[in-house]
Amino acid sequence: MAAAAVVSRAWTLASRPQGWVEPGNFRMVEAALPALNEGDVLVKNLWLSLDPYMRGRMSDAKSYAKGVEIGEVMQGQTVGEVLESKHPGFKPGEHVLTQLGWQTHGVARGTELNKVDGKRAPLSYYLGVLGMPGLTAYFGLYEIGQPRAGNTLVVSAASGAVGSVVGQLGKAAGCRVVGIAGGPGKCEYTVKELGFDACLDYKAGNLREQLKAAAPGGVDVYFENVGGEIMDTVMARMNPFSRMVLCGMISDYNSTEPYAMKMVRAILVNRIKVQGMIVFDWASRYPEGIKALAALIAAGKLKYRESIVEGIDNAPQGFIDLLQGRNFGKQLVRIA
Amino acid sequence: MAAAAVVSRAWTLASRPQGWVEPGNFRMVEAALPALNEGDVLVKNLWLSLDPYMRGRMSDAKSYAKGVEIGEVMQGQTVGEVLESKHPGFKPGEHVLTQLGWQTHGVARGTELNKVDGKRAPLSYYLGVLGMPGLTAYFGLYEIGQPRAGNTLVVSAASGAVGSVVGQLGKAAGCRVVGIAGGPGKCEYTVKELGFDACLDYKAGNLREQLKAAAPGGVDVYFENVGGEIMDTVMARMNPFSRMVLCGMISDYNSTEPYAMKMVRAILVNRIKVQGMIVFDWASRYPEGIKALAALIAAGKLKYRESIVEGIDNAPQGFIDLLQGRNFGKQLVRIA
Numbered sequence: 001m002a003a004a005a006v007v008s009r010a011w012t013l014a015s016r017p018q019g020w021v022e023p024g025n026f027r028m029v030e031a032a033l034p035a036l037n038e039g040d041v042l043v044k045n046l047w048l049s050l051d052p053y054m055r056g057r058m059s060d061a062k063s064y065a066k067g068v069e070i071g072e073v074m075q076g077q078t079v080g081e082v083l084e085s086k087h088p089g090f091k092p093g094e095h096v097l098t099q100l101g102w103q104t105h106g107v108a109r110g111t112e113l114n115k116v117d118g119k120r121a122p123l124s125y126y127l128g129v130l131g132m133p134g135l136t137a138y139f140g141l142y143e144i145g146q147p148r149a150g151n152t153l154v155v156s157a158a159s160g161a162v163g164s165v166v167g168q169l170g171k172a173a174g175c176r177v178v179g180i181a182g183g184p185g186k187c188e189y190t191v192k193e194l195g196f197d198a199c200l201d202y203k204a205g206n207l208r209e210q211l212k213a214a215a216p217g218g219v220d221v222y223f224e225n226v227g228g229e230i231m232d233t234v235m236a237r238m239n240p241f242s243r244m245v246l247c248g249m250i251s252d253y254n255s256t257e258p259y260a261m262k263m264v265r266a267i268l269v270n271r272i273k274v275q276g277m278i279v280f281d282w283a284s285r286y287p288e289g290i291k292a293l294a295a296l297i298a299a300g301k302l303k304y305r306e307s308i309v310e311g312i313d314n315a316p317q318g319f320i321d322l323l324q325g326r327n328f329g330k331q332l333v334r335i336a
Numbered sequence: 337m338a339a340a341a342v343v344s345r346a347w348t349l350a351s352r353p354q355g356w357v358e359p360g361n362f363r364m365v366e367a368a369l370p371a372l373n374e375g376d377v378l379v380k381n382l383w384l385s386l387d388p389y390m391r392g393r394m395s396d397a398k399s400y401a402k403g404v405e406i407g408e409v410m411q412g413q414t415v416g417e418v419l420e421s422k423h424p425g426f427k428p429g430e431h432v433l434t435q436l437g438w439q440t441h442g443v444a445r446g447t448e449l450n451k452v453d454g455k456r457a458p459l460s461y462y463l464g465v466l467g468m469p470g471l472t473a474y475f476g477l478y479e480i481g482q483p484r485a486g487n488t489l490v491v492s493a494a495s496g497a498v499g500s501v502v503g504q505l506g507k508a509a510g511c512r513v514v515g516i517a518g519g520p521g522k523c524e525y526t527v528k529e530l531g532f533d534a535c536l537d538y539k540a541g542n543l544r545e546q547l548k549a550a551a552p553g554g555v556d557v558y559f560e561n562v563g564g565e566i567m568d569t570v571m572a573r574m575n576p577f578s579r580m581v582l583c584g585m586i587s588d589y590n591s592t593e594p595y596a597m598k599m600v601r602a603i604l605v606n607r608i609k610v611q612g613m614i615v616f617d618w619a620s621r622y623p624e625g626i627k628a629l630a631a632l633i634a635a636g637k638l639k640y641r642e643s644i645v646e647g648i649d650n651a652p653q654g655f656i657d658l659l660q661g662r663n664f665g666k667q668l669v670r671i672a
Binding site: 062063064227231240246247248249252258259260261262264265267268269270271272273274275276277278281 | 398399400563567576582583584585588594595596597598600601603604605606607608609610611612613614617
């Protein structure tokens with residue numbers, strides 16, 4: 001089979017969103033893939049990961065990574081199957097982690113691919129609990145949050161791909177874990193399934209009082225995935241010498257005006273450490289993180305839930321649902 | 337001489353300020369001091385330190401230290417002379433560092449006093465460059481800011497008691513040092529007298545462009561004494577993995593609405609560490625700091641300027657001037 005015979009169906013960026021992402025910001029294109037050069041690998045994507053950071057890539061604001069240009073394929077991680085290889089390290093039928101983005105097939109340099117082992121864990125896990133979200137939780141919580149036994153840990157977006165792992169790692173570290181999530185279903189899940197001590201439904205209102213009741217001794221570690229008013233509400237309860245891991249600000253990604261933090265004085269008065277977290281900074285230590293997370297899964301101490309959208313055609317809607325908090329667990333697209 | 341014969345003239349808190357501090361927030365009282373108990377020391381204050389943190393003590397908002405109640409003597413550090421002692425560790429004529437506050441005389445427990453040596457440095461220095469402001473600069477910059485040779489350090493309130501030391505310590509650490517101060521006189525002082533590489537006059541406007549020109553490679557360490565819009569302007573230029581020492585927010589102390597930080601996303605995107613700093617946390621290491629600062633003074637590498645108000649009667653005005661940025665160097669009141 002010649003690679004040129006393969007047509008990839010791909011979502012490209014049609015326009016930059018103003019505020020909320022809309023279906024019209026994406027355009028589906030079909031393109032015949034080029035023939036393979038030496039070192040290339042042709043991959044059929046099986047799973048696409050949808051993540052909040054992709055909202056940033058749709059913008060042209062300066063950030064830690066280059067954004068998507070208009071007309072380019074949307075960026076994203078996938079797990080795929082090798083169809084054809086001109087790289088000595090890969091054979092047809094093997095499974096690989098790729099950066100091929102929102103498309104059914106793609107040609108990658110072998111040097112850009114990492115093999116994954118479907119026997120060790122389901123393939124989709126390498127996009128979630130054993131992938132970027134799980135590693136974000138692992139390094140963000142342990143290295144920046146520095147939880148100690150007896151600490152109270154608060155995590156927002158608690159049922160999400162990162163938050164659900166953060167909370168369970170917090171329990172493993174001996175913390176009292178309080179989640180924040182949207183809706184009673186997500187909250188019940190974190191407490192009953194994941195073992196959080198409490199979970200606050202921010203949609204129920206009165207978050208301040210809920211937090212006071214759930215964290216009567218204040219907050220020692222705050223793992224922040226959402227930003228906005230929730231951030232200020234939690235900061236108002238943070239203890240002296242507490243740590244805030246600023247990992248995501250999903251509430252901000254779709255606003256044209258960024259949320260301004262009111263509790264700046266609390267940082268000074270309580271000597272809080274607020275630190276930004278991007279998982280790529282820990283790339284040299286990924287193997288350590290994956291090993292630790294896999295061991296926790298094997299021991300039954302790390303549970304994991306996926307929210308699956310069927311088919312590449314539905315990727316934009318799956319992403320919009322993610323940004324609006326309608327997903328429940330790690331958001332994926334099953335491509336094939 | 338019996339202690340009871342001594343009358344202290346003291347400034348008490350008459351009312352809590354709403355916004356800017358006004359002379360009417362203070363009331364002068366005269367009170368005969370009580371007779372000394374065993375362990376007490378009668379002190380005649382010579383120098384009173386005026387510091388921005390005192391604005392916080394005039395408020396009843398929760399903070400790291402208890403505020404001043406209405407009718408109580410304003411809190412503050414002084415250097416004084418022992419007039420009479422019922423504590424074996426102190427003799428008349430010795431000089432001591434006290435927490436006796438805004439008054440001419442006071443009775444302290446000997447356990448609350450520390451001797452200072454007027455031969456090693458002028459007595460007033462123990463309220464400034466060898467006291468809380470100098471130690472704030474020393475531990476805040478070195479321990480939290482972690483400057484490295486070649487880094488660009490920005491310090492606000494650059495000509496002030498803390499900022500002037502921060503900048504000179506930054507030069508000693510091999511940094512490019514950019515100050516921010518109000519007015520050409522203060523700016524010229526930091527560059528020509530203190531050896532800063534540049535100083536930006538925020539009153540001249542256009543701070544963003546001034547900063548871009550003075551720190552073309554971005555900012556690695558930001559020592560923040562003022563807060564407000566200046567904070568956001570500097571944060572917009574901070575480099576990946578940079579550090580912000582949040583030491584003071586003087587621009588906020590007199591506003592009824594706290595300034596809200598707009599550049600929160602920069603903390604995430606650039607993995608900035610923002611950490612609050614209160615000097616008392618480093619009390620166990622003060623001797624190390626004083627020794628290092630005194631050595632730099634002796635070597636001519638640490639210059640220091642005082643802004644002196646004459647007489648206890650003028651303490652409120654001196655404090656108001658300090659809050660409004662009208663002082664130049666460490667603000668003191670010469671009491672006697």
